[in-house]
Amino acid sequence: xxxxVVAPYAPSLIESMRSIGYSLESAIADLIDNSISxxxxxxxxxxxxxxxxxxxxxDDGYGMRPDDLTRAMRHGSRNPWDIRxxxxxxxxxxxxxxxSLSQCRKLTxxxxxxxELSARxxxxxxxxxxxxxxxxxxxxxxxxxxxxxxxxxxxxxxxxVIWENLDRIVAGEPNINQALTEKMDLVRVxxxxxxxxxxxxxxxxxxxxxHLNNNPVATYDPFLVGRSEPLQDEFITVExxxxxxxxxxxxxxxxxxxDELSLAGGEEGxxxxxxxxxxxxxRLIIWGTWFRLTKQEELSKLARxxxxxxxxxxxxxxxxxxxxxxxxxxxxRQNLKRIVEKIVGNSRRVYxxxxxxxxxxxxxxxxxxxESRNGISYLINRTHPIISAFSQxxxxxxxxxxxLLLDTIESTFPADSLYADMASDHxxxxxxxxxxxxxxxxxxxxxHTAGSIEGGxxxxxxxxxxxxxxxxxxxITASLVKELKNVH
Ligand SMILES: Nc1ncnc2c1ncn2[C@@H]1O[C@H](COP(=O)(O)OP(=O)(O)OP(=O)(O)O)[C@@H](O)[C@H]1O
Ligand SMILES: [Mg+2]
Numbered sequence: 001x002x003x004x005v006v007a008p009y010a011p012s013l014i015e016s017m018r019s020i021g022y023s024l025e026s027a028i029a030d031l032i033d034n035s036i037s038x039x040x041x042x043x044x045x046x047x048x049x050x051x052x053x054x055x056x057x058x059d060d061g062y063g064m065r066p067d068d069l070t071r072a073m074r075h076g077s078r079n080p081w082d083i084r085x086x087x088x089x090x091x092x093x094x095x096x097x098x099x100s101l102s103q104c105r106k107l108t109x110x111x112x113x114x115x116e117l118s119a120r121x122x123x124x125x126x127x128x129x130x131x132x133x134x135x136x137x138x139x140x141x142x143x144x145x146x147x148x149x150x151x152x153x154x155x156x157x158x159x160x161v162i163w164e165n166l167d168r169i170v171a172g173e174p175n176i177n178q179a180l181t182e183k184m185d186l187v188r189v190x191x192x193x194x195x196x197x198x199x200x201x202x203x204x205x206x207x208x209x210x211h212l213n214n215n216p217v218a219t220y221d222p223f224l225v226g227r228s229e230p231l232q233d234e235f236i237t238v239e240x241x242x243x244x245x246x247x248x249x250x251x252x253x254x255x256x257x258x259d260e261l262s263l264a265g266g267e268e269g270x271x272x273x274x275x276x277x278x279x280x281x282x283r284l285i286i287w288g289t290w291f292r293l294t295k296q297e298e299l300s301k302l303a304r305x306x307x308x309x310x311x312x313x314x315x316x317x318x319x320x321x322x323x324x325x326x327x328x329x330x331x332x333r334q335n336l337k338r339i340v341e342k343i344v345g346n347s348r349r350v351y352x353x354x355x356x357x358x359x360x361x362x363x364x365x366x367x368x369x370x371e372s373r374n375g376i377s378y379l380i381n382r383t384h385p386i387i388s389a390f391s392q393x394x395x396x397x398x399x400x401x402x403x404l405l406l407d408t409i410e411s412t413f414p415a416d417s418l419y420a421d422m423a424s425d426h427x428x429x430x431x432x433x434x435x436x437x438x439x440x441x442x443x444x445x446x447x448h449t450a451g452s453i454e455g456g457x458x459x460x461x462x463x464x465x466x467x468x469x470x471x472x473x474x475x476i477t478a479s480l481v482k483e484l485k486n487v488h
Pocket of ligand 1: 030033034035038059061062063064071072073077078089090091092093094095096097158159
């Protein structure tokens with residue numbers, strides 16, 4: 001059978017591959033994946049919009065020898081089916097080239113290993129001219145002029161990736177300086193998020209530091225470990241590999257200090273970033289989604305679920321080349337759905353608990369929560385002592401007016417507005433300043449009524465801590481009871 005070799009036509013294919021869909025931040029993250037896989041602990045990103053604008057990324061990983069570097073520059077340097085080390089963040093053998101050339105027309109990689117400094121360059125204009133997959137070797141004397149190369153030499157090992165001719169980054173931008181600065185702000189936020197476990201450090205991974213134009217990339221912890229309520233871990237076994245699921249319920253917004261709030265992603269992060277956080281080898285791939293397994297309700301926003309997937313399951317998660325999309329396979333989905341229902345229930349509890357504990361039979365509340373077939377309603381507790389005491393002072397007509405009043409309050413209860421306020425991040429104002437006096441007045445009023453019954457005062461003072469609103473202020477109530485016992 002006759003066979004023909006149909007090699008790709010370099011100028012067209014390499015131009016088309018620029019449109020895989022990388023953003024600047026996902027492209028830089030892809031290079032940092034390589035640095036982490038090379039055991040780097042310090043990564044420096046430097047950019048300049050002036051003269052010959054560039055972006056350069058230096059790491060102190062194990063570097064490459066000249067032959068390794070040539071291989072690394074080849075598209076498809078590794079097969080996606082190769083078995084990789086458990087800490088290897090690569091998969092396709094493409095990222096270094098596709099990520100870089102999606103942003104620039106000229107990519108130079110300089111690497112230093114065992115005292116050997118080597119460099120290779122892909123230049124799209126050269127490929128267009130020569131119509132072939134040609135890389136070239138920059139002259140040694142050119143290297144010292146390149147950004148971050150002197151720093152690389154000082155480190156004695158590592159790799160610098162340099163992007164020049166930043167046509168895509170600055171496309172359509174009238175002010176390159178402003179455009180690059182704004183885009184790099186997004187890069188900073190993205191890297192803080194995607195590599196937060198590497199930046200925070202945890203058992204089993206090398207901690208990294210990333211500097212962007214001399215400023216360190218902040219650490220970020222979407223789970224506020226140590227402050228959140230961790231729920232039970234779950235394990236799902238898929239094809240002999242284990243997917244580990246760790247759900248967390250964050251504390252209510254009003255309980256967070258400003259530092260904790262910013263660690264959790266700020267107001268905006270708190271509101272938007274609920275859901276699953278899917279990690280591949282501890283590197284965040286996708287976050288802030290429930291995969292449509294539950295509605296992204298306001299009330300479930302405190303729930304965040306860490307899902308750790310090993311790279312042995314890449315084929316099931318339809319991981320894309322940019323490593324920014326992944327869809328859970330069906331058997332994992334089923335389990336996630338079950339887990340999510342449990343978790344969202346727990347997240348709601350943090351809210352309802354803060355609002356008001358539902359009746360547990362012991363406390364005497366001024367409001368009762370009534371569940372019926374038609375839904376949930378809140379009714380004023382007519383047997384609460386303050387209401388029955390007041391009612392006793394009224395004649396029949398007064399009693400009817402009181403009932404009308406209570407009924408009006410109940411039927412105009414602003415449930416919708418309360419729901420929205422509870423779920424929003426505004427702290428609620430309880431006006432607690434004068435509460436002690438208010439409680440004293442209520443207690444005295446109740447004692448007055450109770451005084452007409454034999455042993456009534458004593459019984460009232462004993463039950464006061466169980467009574468709304470006293471039960472919400474146990475300390476004030478305890479000293480009040482003591483004070484009133486002495487008087488009566
Ligand atoms: N900073 C680096 N330090 C050391 N080796 C590197 C570095 N960057 C790339 N390499 C080498 O070059 C190879 C090719 O990198 P590239 O990013 O193109 O593919 P990959 O990481 O194997 O897979 P993926 O396409 O999923 O990123 C890597 O497998 C690695 O051996
Ligand atoms: Mg890679």
